[in-house]
Amino acid sequence: MKNKHVDIFANHTIGKLTLKNRLAVAPMTRVSGKADGTAGPLMKDYYQAFAKGGFGLIITEGLYPDKHYSQGYKFQPGLTDEAQAKSWQPIVDAVHRSGSLFIAQLMHAGALSQYNKYTGSNAGPSAVKPLGQEMTFYYGNGDYSTPKAMDKEDINDVINGFVNAAKLAKYAGFDGVEIHGANGYLLDQFITVHTNERTDEYGGKLLKRLRIYEEVITSIREAVGDDFTIGIRFSQGKVNDFEYKWPAKDEDAKSTFEFVAKCGVDYIHTTEYNAKDPAFGKGLSLAELAKKHGGVSVIANGSIVNENDAKQILDNNQADVIAVGKMALANPDWPNVIKHNQPLQEFNFEMFNPLADLKTANAFLAKNT
Numbered sequence: 063m064k065n066k067h068v069d070i071f072a073n074h075t076i077g078k079l080t081l082k083n084r085l086a087v088a089p090m091t092r093v094s095g096k097a098d099g100t101a102g103p104l105m106k107d108y109y110q111a112f113a114k115g116g117f118g119l120i121i122t123e124g125l126y127p128d129k130h131y132s133q134g135y136k137f138q139p140g141l142t143d144e145a146q147a148k149s150w151q152p153i154v155d156a157v158h159r160s161g162s163l164f165i166a167q168l169m170h171a172g173a174l175s176q177y178n179k180y181t182g183s184n185a186g187p188s189a190v191k192p193l194g195q196e197m198t199f200y201y202g203n204g205d206y207s208t209p210k211a212m213d214k215e216d217i218n219d220v221i222n223g224f225v226n227a228a229k230l231a232k233y234a235g236f237d238g239v240e241i242h243g244a245n246g247y248l249l250d251q252f253i254t255v256h257t258n259e260r261t262d263e264y265g266g267k268l269l270k271r272l273r274i275y276e277e278v279i280t281s282i283r284e285a286v287g288d289d290f291t292i293g294i295r296f297s298q299g300k301v302n303d304f305e306y307k308w309p310a311k312d313e314d315a316k317s318t319f320e321f322v323a324k325c326g327v328d329y330i331h332t333t334e335y336n337a338k339d340p341a342f343g344k345g346l347s348l349a350e351l352a353k354k355h356g357g358v359s360v361i362a363n364g365s366i367v368n369e370n371d372a373k374q375i376l377d378n379n380q381a382d383v384i385a386v387g388k389m390a391l392a393n394p395d396w397p398n399v400i401k402h403n404q405p406l407q408e409f410n411f412e413m414f415n416p417l418a419d420l421k422t423a424n425a426f427l428a429k430n431t
């Protein structure tokens with residue numbers, strides 16, 4: 063149904079969770095953990111500020127789920143053992159106390175890993191050197207290295223890692239997990255034709271390239287039960303290939319969203335450069351396609367700056383919830399600002415210079431607000 067009025071501040075239920083409003087914080091890597099993968103000292107205040115600022119849901123930065131090939135960045139936090147899980151408990155408690163739900167994003171970097179303290183090397187679906195250059199604001203430099211092609215044992219490690227991390231997220235008190243299936247990281251490398259040259263059961267036609275998604279989703283569901291929320295994130299663009307589009311367009315969107323919904327996710331989170339734009343030049347946005355074909359709750363993300371952007375998406379039934387990224391960094395209280403008709407601060411990329419970490423951002427904010 064088009065053009066109904068949706069109250070931004072009304073409840074919405076995703077799976078077994080009831081969000082107090084339609085507003086979420088998008089997952090953002092901030093490379094501010096400790097070297098052992100536990101949460102760092104600046105992270106509690108950082109996440110709690112979004113909760114105090116009125117967001118109904120916060121999605122964490124991507125956490126690496128295993129001690130094999132999943133870590134992407136130096137000082138990225140992980141969710142692979144009890145110490146790492148326990149380090150999140152005070153953050154989860156603070157976020158809950160301040161009134162938000164909290165979902166852990168689980169991210170396997172695959173071929174895009176820029177640093178791995180466990181293996182010191184990369185693995186992906188196939189030995190294909192990634193396009194583009196490493197991100198310097200995450201301690202990277204120069205070309206990506208060519209990954210080794212994962213064998214069956216490596217793929218089992220990936221699935222077991224996601225399952226273990228989801229159990230640890232539950233143990234830490236999170237309200238759910240979001241599987242990072244987007245932005246060019248490992249799972250996305252499996253669905254993307256030029257990074258997946260496999261001829262086994264994980265390569266070939268789209269449904270075979272999606273097989274690892276099925277194994278990850280259904281294995282997590284079996285481990286955490288029906289009450290724990292599971293979401294999945296999709297994008298067309300990648301951090302190392304912004305312009306990438308799904309080759310069979312609507313057909314790929316239909317197959318992908320129908321497939322993951324059938325596997326048992328509670329929500330689909332889509333991210334595009336601009337959430338409102340048609341996914342393939344004309345027609346529906348990626349979020350609308352997820353709603354149409356997935357039949358589960360949809361979170362839309364990308365260039366949502368102000369209340370008007372949020373309203374357009376929600377009133378046109380393009381998504382159920384909107385997720386704000388960079389504008390939430392400039393305005394951790396974005397929902398409260400909107401509610402009280404106050405002016406928003408603009409986002410400034412200087413906040414990430416030279417590193418996209420919390421120390422750099424806090425110094426920037428102290429000087430500029």
Ligand SMILES: Cc1cc2nc3c(=O)[nH]c(=O)nc-3n(C[C@H](O)[C@H](O)[C@H](O)COP(=O)(O)O)c2cc1C
Nearest residue numbers: 088089090091123124333364365366386387388418
């Ligand atoms: C510093 C930074 C870190 C990010 N890290 C992640 C991440 O860990 N996982 C993820 O799915 N997306 C990540 N993203 C992408 C955002 O979630 C979001 O899709 C993107 O910023 C576009 O939304 P926006 O226009 O509201 O900023 C990151 C973005 C930024 C700016």
